[in-house]
Every structure is written in structure tokens, then in C-alpha cells.
Amino acid sequence: MTASIITHAIAKINTLQGVAWRIEPTSPKIGKEQRKASKGESGMRLLHFSDAHFGAEIYGRRDPQTGMHTHLQDFLRCLDFLVEEAASKGVDAVLFTGDAYHHPRPKPLPQREFLKRILVLSERNIPVLLLAGNHDLPPEFGEASPLDILTVFKLPGVHFVRHPKVASLPTKRGELQVVCFPYLSRTTLISVDEEQVLGDEEKVRREMEKRVSQSLQKMLRQVPEGNGPTVLMGHIWVYGAQFAGSEKVLSPLREPLVAPSALRHQRFTYIALGHIHRHQILEEFSSPIVYAGSLGRLDFGEENEEKGFYLVDLEQTPKGQWGVKDLQFIPTPTRSFVTVDLDLRNEPNPTQVAEQRLREDPRLNGAVVRVFLRIKEEQRPLLHLPRLRELLEKRADHLAALRDELDTPPATPLPVDPRNPHEVERLFCQNPVELLRQWLDERAKEDKELVERKERLLSAAQKLWREMQKAAH
Numbered sequence: 001m002t003a004s005i006i007t008h009a010i011a012k013i014n015t016l017q018g019v020a021w022r023i024e025p026t027s028p029k030i031g032k033e034q035r036k037a038s039k040g041e042s043g044m045r046l047l048h049f050s051d052a053h054f055g056a057e058i059y060g061r062r063d064p065q066t067g068m069h070t071h072l073q074d075f076l077r078c079l080d081f082l083v084e085e086a087a088s089k090g091v092d093a094v095l096f097t098g099d100a101y102h103h104p105r106p107k108p109l110p111q112r113e114f115l116k117r118i119l120v121l122s123e124r125n126i127p128v129l130l131l132a133g134n135h136d137l138p139p140e141f142g143e144a145s146p147l148d149i150l151t152v153f154k155l156p157g158v159h160f161v162r163h164p165k166v167a168s169l170p171t172k173r174g175e176l177q178v179v180c181f182p183y184l185s186r187t188t189l190i191s192v193d194e195e196q197v198l199g200d201e202e203k204v205r206r207e208m209e210k211r212v213s214q215s216l217q218k219m220l221r222q223v224p225e226g227n228g229p230t231v232l233m234g235h236i237w238v239y240g241a242q243f244a245g246s247e248k249v250l251s252p253l254r255e256p257l258v259a260p261s262a263l264r265h266q267r268f269t270y271i272a273l274g275h276i277h278r279h280q281i282l283e284e285f286s287s288p289i290v291y292a293g294s295l296g297r298l299d300f301g302e303e304n305e306e307k308g309f310y311l312v313d314l315e316q317t318p319k320g321q322w323g324v325k326d327l328q329f330i331p332t333p334t335r336s337f338v339t340v341d342l343d344l345r346n347e348p349n350p351t352q353v354a355e356q357r358l359r360e361d362p363r364l365n366g367a368v369v370r371v372f373l374r375i376k377e378e379q380r381p382l383l384h385l386p387r388l389r390e391l392l393e394k395r396a397d398h399l400a401a402l403r404d405e406l407d408t409p410p411a412t413p414l415p416v417d418p419r420n421p422h423e424v425e426r427l428f429c430q431n432p433v434e435l436l437r438q439w440l441d442e443r444a445k446e447d448k449e450l451v452e453r454k455e456r457l458l459s460a461a462q463k464l465w466r467e468m469q470k471a472a473h
Contacts, residue, residue, distance in 0.1 A: 043313060043315040044313075045312070046092065046231070047089075049095075049097075050099065050275075051099045051133070052114065053099055053101065054100060055102045056071060074297075077333055078307070092172060093127045094128045096274075097234065097292060098131045098133025098235035100130065101146055104136070105138075119155060122156050122158050127170065130161070131234075132160070132182035132235065137162075137185075145160075148162070157170075166222045179231070179232045180233050181232065183275065189208045189211050190208055205257065209262065216232070216263070227320065229314050234272070235273070235275045237257050238259070238273065242280060245301025263289060273290060278291065278302075279307070279310070288324055288327060292310050297334050297368075300337050300368075306331050307334045308331040310328065312327055338363045338370075340370070340372070342373050342374065351382060354383075358391060358392065359391070364395045372403060372404075373402075373404045433465050436458065437458055440454045
């Protein structure tokens with residue numbers, strides 16, 4: 001089936017369903033704003049984005065006109081912006097490093113809307129390579145990935161990679177060699193029998209990292225000799241990466257955690273990564289290791305995170321070596337997430353003061369908002385939450401929370417920073433019985449009766465932990 005037939009089919013569906021967004025016919029010629037290749041110019045421009053998570057209806061509401069969730073509309077706005085930037089900035093290829101959808105079995109609507117934008121890039125002669133992330137993999141053996149449809153219809157210039165391989169991506173500036181390393185789970189890298197032989201969890205983790213490195217080295221040997229650049233695309237967790245806060249809990253017990261040194265190689269001009277939602281550059285050497293981060297904000301863990309994608313300019317030196325000439329982060333127009341904390345403990349009319357402060361806050365317009373009102377117990381009858389809710393719902397795209405909080409002592413700080421992967425990893429590697437001991441010691445300072453029961457609780461926990469370890473092996 002050709003791209004034009006698919007375009008006609010989608011346009012027909014949109015007509016029947018009353019969808020405002022539609023694919024306009026595009027010319028294969030490069031637009032006026034795009035870069036024009038000259039005989040003397042030797043370079044390539046890439047667009048790297050990741051973690052789109054279409055279908056994540058976490059914060060928002062149903063648009064009464066379209067029936068579409070506003071969280072999906074936000075992500076569509078970001079992807080539309082990306083498509084236009086790719087066309088206007090003369091991008092030679094688009095690299096997507098995984099997690100197109102939020103669920104492994106996405107609803108038809110987010111699938112249709114995501115693939116529409118990929119089709120636009122194809123119609124504009126911009127090659128696209130999409131890598132499988134953990135959210136793109138089917139939950140059951142033998143099932144298809146939602147992106148496998150791209151291998152059936154074969155849109156011109158669009159490639160989906162689900163297994164490790166070397167892909168050659170033709171562009172208008174020559175061939176781009178891509179070493180593809182999609183998400184691989186623990187069970188993919190190491191069998192249960194091998195785990196039993198290794199025994200120790202630390203040995204299992206080191207073996208997973210070793211096999212990732214061996215797989216990359218094997219694929220590098222398969223890269224054909226040529227004059228074009230070679231890049232690495234991966235959906236993996238690398239030492240040193242900082243979490244945004246919206247990621248599901250990543251554990252070195254469930255997936256490989258690799259060192260940056262395992263990825264660096266003189267053949268790689270650029271290393272494009274996905275999986276971690278905070279955009280960041282881990283290594284600023286000649287071959288930078290770059291997480292593009294998520295395309296839009298998923299939750300309040302990313303309230304202060306800028307979202308977007310990278311434009312990557314590659315150039316070839318007179319000696320024939322390729323390197324990164326320029327690396328630019330482009331923010332997307334994603335919704336703001338705003339947390340408002342109001343201290344009303346000394347206000348005789350807390351509702352009036354809160355209402356005034358909320359009216360004066362320009363950040364609330366079109367944002368996802370949560371509001372916490374700190375008051376005293378005797379002020380509760382004076383606080384009119386329905387009145388404040390009505391004010392907020394007229395301005396915010398979504399009101400996630402509105403609640404009063406009594407003046408209480410500050411909460412005990414967390415034992416680790418959840419955004420620091422190294423601290424999270426250290427927590428995972430600790431013996432749970434020892435963690436329980438630390439918690440009981442802390443609680444026993446306030447609860448004297450717990451002192452007498454502590455040793456019995458620890459003894460029972462130790463017995464349970466041994467039984468769990470025995471069952472696991």
C-alpha cells in the first residue's frame with residue numbers, strides 16, 4: 001500500500017469522524033526555509049526526540065468539542081511543533097528513541113494521531129527511524145508491538161526497529177548508519193538457569209552489562225565501511241543519568257544499567273538515548289551521550305523540567321572524520337504544571353486572601369494546577385473551598401488538587417533522593433531486613449513499646465526474607 005493511499009484513507013476517516021486535524025498534500029520538494037545542500041557542503045542535520053507517551057491520560061479532561069483528552073491534545077501540539085520544525089529547519093533524518101505510547105496496548109485514537117504525524121514526515125521526504133522502548137513492547141509472548149504496523153505498510157523512509165540491529169538510513173545527504181539498541185529486559189539478556197548458576201545478584205547485574213557491551217561491539221563490526229556518519233540509538237539506563245521524576249521506578253534488578261564507557265566508541269558520531277525523561281548530556285566529548293527526555297510533561301515530577309527535542313548538526317572534517325558541529329535543545333509548547341502553596345495561618349479571612357492571590361497568579365491560565373492551603377484548625381469554618389474551586393476551574397486546563405493542610409510538624413525527609421539514580425540503586429541493593437531495622441530504630445525513639453517487639457519483628461522478617469530468596473532460586 002502506498003503512502004498516498006494511506007493518506008487518502010486517513011483523510012476519509014477524518015471526514016467521517018469530524019476530526020479537525022488532517023494531512024495536507026505535500027510536495028516532495030524541499031521548502032524555502034529548509035537548508036539547501038550545496039556541492040561544497042559536507043554535513044547532516046538530525047532531529048532526536050524520545051518518550052512521546054501518547055495515550056497517557058493522567059491530567060486533563062475531555063474536550064467537549066472533540067471528545068479528545070486534553071493531555072493527548074497537549075502531546076499532539078508538541079509533536080505538531082516538532083514536525084514543522086523538522087521541515088523548516090531542513091532536517092535530514094528524525095531519530096526517535098522509544099516509548100511512542102504510554103501503554104503496550106494503546107487505544108486506537110492515540111495510535112492514529114501519532115502515525116498521522118509520522119506520515120507527514122514521510123510525505124515531506126524526511127526519513128524516520130523509530131526504536132522500541134519498554135512501553136512499546138507487548139506484555140505477552142507472541143503479541144505484536146503497536147508500532148509493528150509500520151513494518152506492514154512500509155511507509156517510504158519510515159523504519160521501526162524492535163530488535164538490536166544495524167540499520168542503513170538513506171538521506172538526501174547520504175547514508176546514515178545507525179546501531180540500534182532497543183529496550184531489553186532482564187529476561188531477554190539472561191536466562192533463569194544462568195541466574196541460578198551466577199547466584200549473586202551483583203554478578204547477574206555485571207553479566208547483563210557485559211552482554212550489552214558485547215552486543216554493541218558485535219553490531220559495530222557489522223557497520224559497513226563508507227563515507228557517512230554512524231550513530232547509536234538506545235532505549236537504556238546509563239550510569240549518571242538524572243531522573244525527571246515521572247519515570248516508573250527503574251531497577252537494576254529488572255534491566256541492565258550500563259556505564260557510559262560501554263557506549264563510547266570512535267565510530268559513533270552521536271549517541272541518542274531514550275528511557276530517562278529529563279533531557280541531558282552525559283558526556284560532552286566528540287561523541288556526546290544525549291537523552292532527549294520526554295516530549296511533553298507527564299506529571300508534577302516534571303513541573304520544573306523543560307521539555308523538547310534536540311537538533312544535531314554533524315560535519316565531516318577534511319580528513320573524513322565525522323563529529324558534532326552543533327547541538328541545540330528546542331523546547332516544545334507543552335502545558336505548564338503549577339503547584340501553589342499558600343500560607344493562610346495568620347489571615348482573618350483566608351478565603352478572600354486565597355482568592356485574591358490566585359486571581360493575581362498568571363501561571364494558572366491553561367495549566368495543570370494543584371493548590372495547597374496551609375491553615376489552622378480554627379480557620380476551617382472560614383475557608384470556602386467550592387468558591388476557590390470554581391475560580392480555578394475557569395482558568396486552569398485541569399485542577400489536580402485543592403486541599404487545606406493543617407499546621408503540622410514537617411515530614412521526615414526521605415532516606416534517598418528519588419531523582420538520583422545512584423541513591424535509588426543503593427537503596428535497591430540494601431538488605432530489606434536491614435532497612436526494616438533502621439526504620440524500627442527510628443520509630444522506637446517515639447514508641448517505647450516498639451523496643452520490646454523490635455527483635456521479634458526482625459526475626460520474623462529475616463525468616464521471611466530467607467524463604468523468598470529460596471523460592472526465587
